Every structure is written in structure tokens, then in C-alpha cells.
Amino acid sequence: SFNQFRGYFRMDINKLNHLSTKILSSRSMASKTPVGFIGLGNMGTPMAKNLLRNGYPVIATDVFPESCKELQDTGAQVVDSPAEVAEKADRIITMLPSSPNVIEVYTGPNGILKKVKKGTLLIDSSTIDPAVSKEMAVAAEKMGAVFMDAPVSGGVGAASLAKLTFMVGGVEEEYHAAQELLTCMGANVVYCGQVGTGQAAKICNNMLLAIGMIGTAETMNLGIRLGLDPKLLAKILNMSSGRCWSSDTYNPVPGVMEGVPSANNYQGGFGTTLMAKDLGLAQNTATNTKTPVPLGSLAHQIYRVMCSRGYANKDFSSVFQFLREEEGQ
Amino acid sequence: SFNQFRGYFRMDINKLNHLSTKILSSRSMASKTPVGFIGLGNMGTPMAKNLLRNGYPVIATDVFPESCKELQDTGAQVVDSPAEVAEKADRIITMLPSSPNVIEVYTGPNGILKKVKKGTLLIDSSTIDPAVSKEMAVAAEKMGAVFMDAPVSGGVGAASLAKLTFMVGGVEEEYHAAQELLTCMGANVVYCGQVGTGQAAKICNNMLLAIGMIGTAETMNLGIRLGLDPKLLAKILNMSSGRCWSSDTYNPVPGVMEGVPSANNYQGGFGTTLMAKDLGLAQNTATNTKTPVPLGSLAHQIYRVMCSRGYANKDFSSVFQFLREEEGQ
Amino acid sequence: SFNQFRGYFRMDINKLNHLSTKILSSRSMASKTPVGFIGLGNMGTPMAKNLLRNGYPVIATDVFPESCKELQDTGAQVVDSPAEVAEKADRIITMLPSSPNVIEVYTGPNGILKKVKKGTLLIDSSTIDPAVSKEMAVAAEKMGAVFMDAPVSGGVGAASLAKLTFMVGGVEEEYHAAQELLTCMGANVVYCGQVGTGQAAKICNNMLLAIGMIGTAETMNLGIRLGLDPKLLAKILNMSSGRCWSSDTYNPVPGVMEGVPSANNYQGGFGTTLMAKDLGLAQNTATNTKTPVPLGSLAHQIYRVMCSRGYANKDFSSVFQFLREEEGQ
Amino acid sequence: SFNQFRGYFRMDINKLNHLSTKILSSRSMASKTPVGFIGLGNMGTPMAKNLLRNGYPVIATDVFPESCKELQDTGAQVVDSPAEVAEKADRIITMLPSSPNVIEVYTGPNGILKKVKKGTLLIDSSTIDPAVSKEMAVAAEKMGAVFMDAPVSGGVGAASLAKLTFMVGGVEEEYHAAQELLTCMGANVVYCGQVGTGQAAKICNNMLLAIGMIGTAETMNLGIRLGLDPKLLAKILNMSSGRCWSSDTYNPVPGVMEGVPSANNYQGGFGTTLMAKDLGLAQNTATNTKTPVPLGSLAHQIYRVMCSRGYANKDFSSVFQFLREEEGQ
16 A cells, blocks of 8 residues: 555655755674664554664664564564663664653653663654654753654655655754664655754645645535546646646546555545644644644544544545535435 | 736646647638627737737727727727627627626627527636536527637736637537637637536636645745744645645745745735635535535635735735734734 | 424514514405415425415415415415416415526516516515525516515424514515515514515524534534533533523534434434525625625535535534544544 | 623523532631632732632742732732742642643642642642643642642633632532632632533633634624624524524624623723634644534634734624725725
8 A cells, every 4th residue: 555655745856965865874784883763663663674674783662562572573672661772772763653652752750861871862753743842852952862853754665665754853963863874764854954843844744735635625526516527627737726746646536547545445545544643733733833724724624524434544535535425415 | 917927827838739739820811700809808908909910800899988999999890789799790709707797798688699690609708607607508509609618817918928728618519619719819728628617627726726825825834933944845845745836836935936926025916806706606616516615615715804804906825924923923 | 393493593572572563464354365376395385375374365386286286275276387476466475495496486488577567565485695686676676566585484394383484675665565474474574674684684594503503513522522511511601601502402412402303313403405505595695795704604514515424314403423523433 | 891701701690509609608717727829910819819808818929029029918928939839738729821831830840749738629720721630630649639620711800809700620529628719719610520621611612602703703794794784683693593692792793782892992801812822722622632623623713813913902702803894895
């Protein structure tokens, strides 16, 4: 399914020349110091494996023993807590489901910051509220460590193939150190600015993506109801000012494009639940910064309703199906 | 101002090869029979002049005598009513502000259909409800005439330079006859399907355009509030799945792009009032066909409120300014 | 089912003393001249029967012969067309599904206005766009007749029991003549102002009703999710500034009130389809008068989506069920 | 200004008989043990004064020395930190602007919980996220203390006159102890359930209030545009199913009612900024509990935009003015 969604946050590498650099490291493995990795879920495990593949010793931990076992079998050293990881590694990557997990792993009783060494580089690839990223950075700084946020775009497939895109926020001087590790796990690394801006970039992109997708679904549906052929309508939009990624690359109407979830009963791709989660983050940051986001907010509500009406695990382009009139109405 | 907006519904001509054909007519002027033209406003007058320039005798009328005078001075024959135009021309183009005007000009007591000759080709370039286009087509057919809808994209500048885009709905066999005339006034002519689909295509594009624009404005504003540099954010979006025409071609944030209304205090371009009108048409067609358009509907409301809060004559990208926090808040 | 909804647009008669008057006519039946009745559907038939019951001879017509048959059996004279009704009656009531039907019945080739006598009183009880009511009034005036709009509140049950509420728009001098007939069919008659204001009042009420209902459903759902007992929450709202008809008279949460559709699996009451129709009218009038109605517009979209997701025939309070999380989510 | 808004969350005392009890304490002042009070802002100061007036010794603190001075002059003992308050009082009331302040005052380095005595009753009257209330309750329980949330309705005036309404969440056995103090500061005390439900009740009420207010503003505006007299329209709505607190008690249209902010250029009452804050809380709790609130969410966005368009300090009923067409449009 990842093939279908590889393009979801794809970036044209040529365009990125001045934004990121793919480091082809020639250092020998022997010189590599251990990297900590905390959070061995669907995304974290293949990411950590890519670090191993690139010759980095990995010190890992997770709340689920099975996840630890799998990585141990691939050569990682498994320890009992984030604090222990922090004792043994001075570069640590975290990949966790949500803000509370991040807070626990960094500042909890057995958290990283309980044992972190001065100068340690902490990279959080979770997708969370940028305000939490900032809090973690402040807490890390108090201990003499450096925190960067580096959320990813791309799904499990991209993680396995080291094709993720990382959007990085944090002190610019530390960016190259982060980049060295991130390029082992991703195809693109973009520096976005101060701590939290990596999260901000991801959240902003996904909010506009959701708006464009629902807008495309509404528009295609309306056009079809008005007698337009869907393929022709897509062509007209794509040559005109209505053009967007959802209309020209990921069209939600079955039959318009091939190789996208709409061609496969909305299986694979980027699930409605995940989109609803990201829109919830966008909503929270907008609320907390008092920023009006009327369409972003309504998009959030629509995906939220879809989650409770049977669309939770379908690709987010299934909003076309959700809005479409039933047969016989 | 049109320069800034030339791109608003621009189409890549190469892409259009299989959709439309630019006819380079070699017929001598002597062979050209008169063309009727009704509606000599800001758009109609330059369109009619382009017909004259291409050697077509023009029989014109308008409710405002001054408009008639201007065209008469350029060589057109002015008559008193649509009915009289219909007596003297068997190809007639109408360019009127809204549905009621179209209904009056076609079916009113001095309307075209009172005197239309059998086989006459009627082309309506007004932007109106597609349901009205269909009604006019039925009424025309009863009189043995053929009605096509052919709304335009592009403003007064594009009309003067014969750079308009026409989206045409109507019987396919008559399309080439329409195309002959429309190519004198526009750079692109796209056949969309049955009567009303020209209107449908325009309305659909503009609805998605409005959604994309407001979405881009919200997203850029949120990103800026979260600490992202607006130019960098635009770059990231434009390489990613958030990309849309409003983000990559017509960015609403001052300082991100040059040559767009946001670089010029939102002057020129496509006015908020006109966008609100088109969204009203989209809303009406959606309501009447029972099609849900939640974001399109909210976009309509936002532009409607903007019209009453001092943004009526600014470019529609000024929604960025409308949503942005005031200084000191 | 009507029992459950009798209160839907109920008015407290005492409060209405200065707005309307129940005329207790003492005229003998013998003196009563015929009343025309056009549109013998679910609503029209019981309304016409109530005129018969009150001693008015009725001249009726409908496009469906069976409907005519039923009324004929109750004593009405059935004729072939609205024009024929107009020849035989100088007071005519119409009760039709939507605007196009009204236009046809009044101005069509066999329409009322083809044969209407000078001074005829025309009362349209259909729920339609007030702009169409105004058009009909102008057309009637040209023929020397008087047109009033008098849409109803209350369903089939209220129609049978002569418990409808009429909201009347039209020339004030004719109001008493209309009232004489309307009081045979309804419990309350409210004079609203010029032609179209009857429709306007009904549309406005139902728009605010829809907003209040969805708002109540959202609020109750949120409160329950936050741990509040639904009955207690309803009590608190109803004593506070959140109070509205939907919270205190027609609560959408099963178990909070008895005798309402939410207590009966949302059967009976006022169907989602009908609400969506009325919101469509509100939307159209708002669009056409350039009035922003953001919540009204979103309410319309929500009911429109519900219609296509299996809620078409449930009471409109089922929006609570629609928004509520599914089991297991 | 408070007079105008006294009714904003007013409750009919008779209706409340079974929900709350006004305790007429007969204990002598001499027997009263000190009450701690933290947060001496516009609301806190008059609340603390009412405790003094009722004979309770008050131990107070605030970050602003001037606020402390004022209360000291009225007889309170001022100390340096929340921790010190906790050392000296076993009943403490907090009244703070927002969640972060509450977290700091309870769990910060000089916070209450650093020195709290076992069995202390902690009552937080701030309006904050119910999730934070729950966190505080857990933290308090760890120290052997009891935490209750008791947000208020009513403004500065109601605080001065001891006419506030308290909505209380927490362990039921402790409710009467809380009630003893709260009745010194308010006219009504409602027990809502477990910790956090006081906040939930307030947030829910205000969300539905905002929806009803915007809905009423839209509806009144639409009706006026359609030719209805605003007073008549309000009467019709208030007798019908459109009725709500905003239409019948706090109508937003100037000229319809007296003694409300709309009769006084929207001065006084409940400011748009405060409403936007409460809607932000509603939005956050809805997002975090994955509850769809489409109208609540849009209401939030509308008040957020109003804050940035010059309506921040006007009463929240000024949304009527915000939505209304400008003159000359």
C-alpha cells in the first residue's frame, strides 16, 4: 500500500538542492558511535533498522517487549528505559505516537532527561504539538542537551526504503549533526527554522492537503452532478486555477487516475484516522495561537465525522465517497 | 491590472492540443456573414471589437445607448432590440451580467426568440446558472435554433487581447461553428459536453479555486504564527502535497511572490465581489442538485462577509489580510 | 407521528392575541361561495376537507386523478385544470411541492392566471422561495387578482385536525379575507407583512431551528463525552443561556425526554429531507440577497450529507446519532 | 455593565431547588477557620472580599503586589506564595486566567501541592480545560488533598454582588464542604458530577450559547433583508421552534429589546474575546476527545476572526453587526 502513497509528501529532489543535502558518508563503520532509538512501532522499527544498516550501533527501548525483541534480533542493544538509553548514547532519536508519550519519554521518572549527558543531540520524529516540542527543547537545554523536532512525511513503506522526508526544527548549528543521521532514514531533509517549525511545516502542509482534498471531492462531485465527465473535469481543473495536488496527483474520484487509492476502493494510502489526528494538531495549534482557520477547522470536523461513520481506515480521499449521494437518493 | 491576473484561468496551450483547436481561418472577409452581439459592457465591447477586427460585420445592441455608440464608432451596426438582432444575424453572441438578463434577452417581449431564424446559432458567454442555460436551450430548440453556453475565464484585459478561455457546452455537431467565432476572441476554447457544462466547468473551477485560496491563506497565516518564514513555507508546500495554484502561482502573502495582487496591496486581479458571485452560483447549483459542498459553502460565506467588511473591490487573495490578526492583538 | 411533532412550530395562543384572531364565523353555509383548491397531496387533501367541513363548496384539481377521486368522494367538485378552477371560484388556495409547480400552476398554459377573474383572492400555502411568491404577486396583479403567500407549520396530523399555523404575507387589506379561510384549516394565523414575508418567516424560523438542533446535538454529545449525565446537562442548559427549543422541548438525546422522536428511534417528527429542503430555500434566499449565513449554510450541508447517509426519513433530531461516535471507536 | 449581563448565565432559582441548596449557616464567625485565596484579579478580588464579609479569615496571594495590597487593606493576610497559603489554610480557592496558571499555582516549585496539608479542600474556580482539572485532582489526591473544579458564570458585577453561579465537579462527599464557601460568593451552586464536569458544563453551555447567538444574528439579518420587521420576526421566532436564549432574552438586533448590549452599541455584557477563549476550550476538549462539533467549531472561528477585526471588546452579540451588510453595499 505504501507504493500508492509514496507521493503523499514527496518532494522533487531537484527542487530541494538548496534546501537539503544528501550526505554520502565515507566514514568507516568502526568510527560510528552508538545512536539511541526510543519508540519501536510500525515506523520506528524500520527507521532504527536503517540506522543499523548504515553501520550505527543502536541502543533501543520500547514499552512493548516484542518490538524490542525484533530489533534485538537485527543487532540492536535493548535496554530497559529511556534513561538508560541516555546513559549510553549521546545521539537519540524518538518516534512516538503522541504528545503525552513524548512528555513521558523525555521528562518522566525514567525519562531521557533524568540521565542525559551534556551535549547530547535529541531528535524527536514524532508528530506532535509544536508547543510540546518547544517545552522539550527548554527542558533539554536545562540539562545541557540539544532538542530538535524532525517529524516525517511518508508511511511505513517509505520508512522501510529510507525514503522519508524529514522537516527539521532546531538550532541551526546542530542541523548538520542531525542531518547525518536523518539521511540514513530518509530521502529528503528540510531545515525549517527554530524548534517547533518542523512540526509546524508538517501540520501546515497536511491541513492544506486536507482542505484541497475535500475541496476536490466536492468539486468533482458537483461537476459530475452537473453533467461533466469526471476525467474531462479533472483535466480542465488541472490546467486551470483550480489545480491542486489532490486534483492532479491523487484524484479522489474512481476512474480518473490509476495507482491511487481511489482506484483501489480507497485502500492503502493515508488513513482518515491519521488525517483526523493531524488536523486535530493543526486545530490545537491554531486555537492556542488564536489563529483563525475556518476551512481547516471544518476539514477537521468532516474527517472526524468520517472516522465515526466507517471511514476510519480508508484513505483520506474517500471523502469523495462520503459526500456522494447514495444510489437512489 | 489584467496582467496580474492573466494567469487566473490560464491553460497551458500544449496541454490543450487534444481539447481545442485554434482555427487559422483563411476565408476572405468578403465571405463573412454578420454576427449579432448583445451586451456591450466591459467585457462585451472588447469582445465585439475583436469580431470586427477579424472581419465579421457586427449587428449589436445594448440597453445603454452610450455603449452602443462606442461600438457603432468602431463599425458595428446598432439596432434597437435583441429581436431585431435576431432578424438580421444567424449567429448571435450574448454577454450579460446575470441570469435574469439572459432570460429577458432571450425570452422577453423583444427577445431574440421572438424573431430568431431557424438554424440560428446562439452563443451565451454570460456566467450564469447552468439550469438557466438549459432552459434557454430548450426554448431555442422550440424555435429551431441552437443554443450553446460558453462562459469565459479572464478579465477585461484578456478580452481586449483576445486571450480569453471559453468553456463550451452544447450539441457537439455545432461546436465547430461556435469555435470559429470564439477563437477570434479567445486563446483557448474547450468543449465540455452538453448544454450547461460550460457553466458547470467554470463554476467548479472557481469553487475549488476559492477553497484553495482561503486554505492557502489560513495555512500561510498559521505557519507564520508558528514561526515559519513565509517564503520557506511556500517552498515546502509547493514541493509537497499541500501544493495548489493559490500557493504556487498566486500566493496571497505579501512578499512571497512578485507580480501578483498580494505584492500590490491586493489591487487588480479578480475582485472579491466577483468571486462571491461565482460562489453564489456554485452554491445555487449545489443546492438545486442536492449536492453537499461544505467547504465550497463556507468559502462562499467568507467571501460574502468580506464583501461587507471593505474587501469588495480587492483581489480575492486579500482573504489572507482579512483572516490575519490585527496589529496589537 | 404527528403527535410527536405537533409542537414543532407550535405557538402559544395567548401570546398570539395581538397578532392573530380566530374568527368564529356565524354565517350560514348557504351564503358561502365556492373555494378553489389546487394541489391534493398529503397536506392539501386534509386541508381541502376542512374547508368542506366548514361548509365551503370546493372546486378542486390535481395532476393525480386518484387524489381528485378521494376529494370528489368527500363532496368536492373536480375539474381538469387550474384555469378551470379560476373560472369557477374567486378564492383559490394552492398547496404544491415546490417553486416550479407553483410557477406552472399560476402562469402555465392551463394556469390560474389564464382565466382568473378580477378581484380573485389567491392564497399559496406551498413553502417556496419568497422571490417566486413576489413574482406570482406581480403576475396576479396584472390580471387584477390578489396573491398572498401563506406557508404552514405543522405536518399531516395538524392539517387533518385543522391545527396548522399559517404565516401570511400580502396586502394588509386582504388579510382578513384570507384569514376567514385559513382559520378553517389552522389554529393560528400570523400576519407577517408584504408578499413573501410569510415564506420569509417560515424559512427564518426553520433555519434557526436547524442551527439550534445541530448545536444541541453537538453540545449534548460533547458533554456526555466529558462525563456529564445527559439529563443533568439538559437541565443545566435549560436553566442557562444555552437554552433553546431543541434543548428544552425536543431534546435529541434518547432518554432525556419522553414523547419526542429521540425517544422513538427518531421516527415521526420532521424528516431530515424536509429540513434539508427548507434549508436549501434559506440558502437560496440568502445567496440571492447576498446575506451571509455561515451557520445556516453549514447546517444545510450537514442535513444534506445526512440525506445521503441513510437519515433521509428520520426525524431531523437524528443529527445527534449522526454525529455520535460509533461503538468501538 | 454587569447589570446588562447579569442574565447571561442566570438560573431560575425556583427551578434549582433540587439541584442546589443555599446554606444559611448559623455558625458564629469566631468558629471560622481561615480560607486561602489565590488569584486576585477582577473576579478574584471581589470573591475574596465576599468571603471576608461572611466572616472567613482569608490568607491570600497573587503575582501582582498591588492586587495583594487592595485585599490586605480589606483585612486579608497576604503571604508570598501558593505554598505558603497551603501551609496556613486547609480550604483554598483559586481563580486564575488559564490552564498554565493553574498548573503553575498547583504543581509549580512554590505551588500549593508542595506544602498542602492532608485533607485540604482545593476549589478551582478558573475556567480551564477539564483535562487539566483532572490532572490537578490526581496530583492533589497523591498528597492526600481533595480537588474540585467550580467555574463560575456571571461577570465582575455578579462577583461583587455574590450572585455568581458555580458549576461544581468533584467527589460528591466533599460537595457540601465546597458549597459552604461557594454560597458566600454566589447565588447558585450546581453539582455536576466527577472532577472536570463543572468545567464541562460551563464549556458546553457557552458553546451552545455562541451557536445560538450567531444563528440568531444570521436569522434576524436574513429576515430583515427579506422584508420582515425585526420585532415581529423576534416575536414569531420566540413563539416557535426557533426560540432560544439569544432570540428571547438577549436579542442581538438593536431596537428589538431594551437593557441588553445590542441596545447600547454592544458595550458591556460578555466580550467577544472571552467568548472566543471559552470556544477555544470547547474546541480543545472536543479535539482531544475526538468529538465532532462542526457548528461549535465554526462559531469559534467566527469569534476568532471578529477578535481580529475590531470586535474584541464588544459584547458577543455584536456578531449581528459583524455579519450585516455595510451601508451602500
